[in-house]
Amino acid sequence: MRKKTRQIHVGNVAIGGDAPIAVQSMTTTYTRDVASTVAQIHRLEEVGCELVRVAVPEMEDAVVLSEIKRQIHIPLIADIHYNPLLALEAIKQGIDKVRINPGNLLQGRKSLEQIVLAAKERDVAMRIGVNSGSIDAIDKVAQMQRVQVRLRDDGTLERSDPAEARRKERDHLAERMVTKALEYISWCEELDYHNLDVSLKSSTVLTAVEAYRRFSERSDYPLHLGITEAGTLVAGSVKSALGMGLLLADGIGDTLRVSLSAEPEEEIPVAYEILRSLELRNRGVTFVSCPSCGRVEIDVVGVANEVEKRLTKVQTPIQVAVMGCVVNGPGESRDADVGLAGGKGKGVIFRKGEPVRTVPEDQFLDAVLKEVASLLPEHEARLVYPEGGIKEIAGTHRTRDEGRNIPILQK
Template sequence: MSLRPFRNINRRKTKVIKVGDVKIGGDNPISVQSMTNTLTTDVAATIKQINEIHEEGADIVRVSCPDESSSKALKEITKNVQIPVVADIHFHYKRAIEAAENGAKCLRINPGNIGDRDKVHEVLKAAKDNNCSIRIGVNAGSLEKDILEKYKEPCPEALVESAIRNIKILEDQDFFNFKISVKSSDVFLSIAAYRQLSKVTDYPLHLGITEAGSFIPGSIKSSIGLGSLLLDGIGDTIRVSLSDDPVKEIKIGNEILKSLGLRKRGVKIISCPSCARQGFEVIDTVKILEQKLSHIKTPMTLSIIGCVVNGPGEAALTDIGITGGGKGNNMLYLSGVQSEKVLTGDIINRVVSEVEKKASELEKK
C-alpha cells in the first residue's frame, strides 16, 4: 500500500509534441533526460554512455555536435541506442541539417543564433523532412546582443523576450513541433523566467538550472528550482545539470519527480537517519539495498526504520517495511501488516527477496 499524496499537482496544459516515440506535453508523463559528456566522435564510448543513461531511467538523451564529424557520427550512434537522441547545435546551421539527416529526433538550437532567415529555413526544412522536433534553448549566458543591451543584464524579461522572438521565427514557417527552455545558473532567475513564459505560451517547457555545479550543490539547486516549478504545474521534461557522471543526473531527476508524486518508477525507500535507538545499522543497510534493488523498475515503497518509535507507522503506509527491534529481532511488514520477525543478519536478503516477489506480482496485474 502506497502513501497517497496530500496535494495533487495540477499540471499546466500544454501542446503535445514528439521526440521520436516520446510524447512531451499535455497529460503525458514528465520525461527525464541527460546529456553525454563523451566525445561524440568516439562512437563506442558515446553508445555505452547513452545505454547506461537509459538503463538508469532516461527517456531522452542529448549529444553535442560541435563539428561535422560529430553530427555524422549520429548515424551509427542512433542505430545502437533505444532512446531518442537530441542533437545539441550552436551557431552552425549545417550541423543541424546533418544531425537531422543522421538520426537525431530533436535539435537543440537557438534560432536567433543560427544566422539569417534562409539558414533557419533550411534547418526547419531538414527537421520537417526527417520528422525531427526542435528545442528552443534560451540561456542567460548567451542572449542576443540587442536584448542584452536593452535589459543591461540577464533578467526574466530578457529570457522571455528571446524565447518569444524565437517562437515567432518557427511559427512563421509553420513549424510547431517544438519545446522551449529559458535556463540560467541562478535559481531565482530561472524560476521567474519560466513562470513568466508559462503565462504567454502553451508550448511544452523543458526545465533545467543550467551549470548547476557538482553533485551535491547541483542536486540541491536543481531540486529547489525544478521542484518549485513542478509544484506550480510547470514543466513537461527536465534535465538536472551536474558536473558529474550523467547517470547521476537521471537518478536525481527521477527522485525529484518521485518525491512530488509525478513519476512512479522503481523502489522508493523511506528510511530514518538512525540514532542510538536503532536495532540494526540503518545507513549501511539502506546503501546496500539501493544497490541491490536498482534493477527493480516496478513502482513500490519500502520503509527501513531502525526502531519502533516511527517504524510501525511508516511500515503501515508502505508496500514492504522493516522496523528495528531488540536483541536482533526486527519486524517485517508486508502491505502494512506485521508478517514475522527477521534476524538482523537476514534483513538484506529477506528484503530483496520480498521486493522481487512483490515486483513480479505487480507486473502480472
C-alpha cells in the first residue's frame, strides 16, 4: 500500500496524495544557453519526462528562466544553492518550483524565509533537499573500517565488527538528515507555507533508504526519491533501482529521478522501468528479451537493443518480446502484444498471442516494428515505423558449426 501523503502541485503536475509517481530529470546544459537548454528539455519531453530541473548558479541563468518556460511543455524547477537572490529572481521569472538546501544558503534561516514569502505570494512549490554530504559534522573523508583484534584480560581475542560500525554510522547520519529536514519544514510552517516536498539523498544506497523511511514515519509531506551521484549508466541504474525499489515497495515516494553520469534522456527509461516493474506506472513499453546463450542462433542482443532503442518515445502501454530460441521463445512471444520467436534464418511474429507470419532473418527488425506500430496511435506509429519502412537489416546469425558470428547488417 502506498503511503497517502499530502498533495501539492508543481505547475499542472500533482505530487503526492493519489497522484501517479512523477518522473523527473535535470538538464546538463548551461541554463543561460536558452536554445541548447530548450532543445534538451524537448528531448526529455519526448521520452516521457514530466518535471525538469535546471541549474541556476549565477544571475545570468536566472534571468532567462521565463524565456525557457515559454518554450517547453512541462513544469520548470530552478535548482538554487548559496545565493537567495537567485531563488527570488527565479520565482519572479515564473518558475513552477524552486529546489533549495537551506543548510547551504547564505544567511541561513533569514534567506529561507525570504524565499518562502516570495514562493507563497506567487503559489510556487518548493523542494527542501537534504543531502548526506551537506550535513556539516559528517562532511569528512570516510575511513575504511578494518577488523580490529585485541587480547582480553581473560586471554580470549575480541574482534571488531566493521559491518556493525558502518550500520551505526548510517543510522546516525540518516537521523541527522531527517532532523534537519524537519527543522527546515518547521521554519516554513511558521510562515504558513506548506507547498513543499522533501528529498533526503545520499550516494550510499542504505543511508538514503534509512533516511527516507525514518522521515516517512514522522511526516506526511511528499517525498522526492533519488540516489545522488549514483554513477554511470550501469552502476547508477543498479543503485537507483535497488534504493528506490526498496522504498517504493514500502509505499514510500511521490516523485523520483534516476541520477546518472549520462545524457539525461537516458535517465527516463530507467525510471519508468523501475515503476513498471513494481506495477506503479503503466506507461510505455514493457520489454522482454532473452539472454544470449548457446541455444540462440540469431543476434538476439543486436535485435533486442535496436527494437528497444526505437521504442523509447512510445508512451502507450504495450508489451514487446524478442526471443532467440525454441525453448522460451514461443511462450514469451505469445504472452506479449507483439513478439518475435527467432531461429536460424527465420522467425515467427506473434500478435496478441497468435502467430501472424514467418519472416526471414533479414526482416526481423522491420517486421517487429511494423507490427508494434499497428497497435499504436498514429502519432506514435509514425515515430516507430516511418513511411517506407525500416531499411536497416538487424543483426547477425550464429552458427554452431563454425563457432562464430556472420554479420548480415547492411543498408
